[in-house]
Amino acid sequence: MNLLSAKEGEVYIIRAIETDDEEMNAFLFSLGCYSGEPITVISRRKGSCVVSIKDGRYSIDSQLAAAIII
Numbered sequence: 001m002n003l004l005s006a007k008e009g010e011v012y013i014i015r016a017i018e019t020d021d022e023e024m025n026a027f028l029f030s031l032g033c034y035s036g037e038p039i040t041v042i043s044r045r046k047g048s049c050v051v052s053i054k055d056g057r058y059s060i061d062s063q064l065a066a067a068i069i070i
Helices: 022-030 062-067
Strands: 011-013 038-045 048-053 056-061
Touching: 022 062, 048 062, 056 062
Parallel strands: none
Antiparallel strands: 011 038, 038 048, 048 056
16 A cells, blocks of 8 residues: 555554655655655645655655555
8 A cells, every 4th residue: 555545644654665766765765754664644635745754744746655655
């Protein structure tokens, strides 16, 4: 299941990042988004979602959300 299927307000543990794009992988890693970290979907907007990772809140697009496996 990827982040696009996650329910708002529930805490999930990231299992993997599935992407062949090294730039996207490095960007997600810089946000603290890597295997074993908790992530929460705060809200959904048209074409994006707001997530909480560690102590930060970030708006990510659907392509990034699809790469995050929970």
